[in-house]
């Protein structure tokens with residue numbers, strides 16, 4: 001996509017989509033109250049709002065290379081980039097989102113780079129440094145039951161979702177909201193070749209395809225847990 005396509009796309013939106021969203025835009029003008037903080041990869045094939053059919057105001061979104069989140073030290077300060085930390089503090093501590101989702105995806109270039117040789121990143125020192133936050137993903141490989149057909153890159157990508165959820169959980173705003181039962185963390189994984197979404201199931205230690213049956217099972221489980229005050 002070039003700037004020309006962006007302009008053409010906006011003109012289409014302006015004419016055909018914006019009118020139906022006008023009441024929502026107007027209602028949101030004075031403030032937002034999103035339910036979800038989403039960390040997703042910057043990859044252009046990952047389109048969270050498109051696949052979730054979500055609206056303006058629904059998702060507080062952070063896109064980073066490899067959907068990485070620099071963890072916090074014991075004092076709660078980020079060891080790396082402050083932008084994810086600031087998003088966590090604002091979305092969880094101020095906006096009071098109910099769920100945090102880390103969404104990985106198939107054929108992720110960051111995961112390929114993390115698996116490759118350091119030489120390939122010699123001319124990209126910032127990227128090489130950033131990818132150090134993916135290092136704990138290797139340790140998570142043993143915690144996931146993988147689909148046998150999954151490539152090494154995709155296995156690392158799924159393990160990386162769990163590693164980044166661990167990083168999210170290092171922030172005091174997160175630990176305190178989770179301990180109060182006011183916040184849940186979720187792992188998701190998008191297959192960019194098919195548009196299928198998988199949700200991590202802690203009991204199965206696996207990413208499970210979100211089809212109609214699984215979707216209903218998940219929605220019923222969340223409804224029951226939330227009715228219990230969980």
Ligand SMILES: [Zn+2]
Nearest residue numbers: 041043108109
């Ligand atoms: Zn990616």
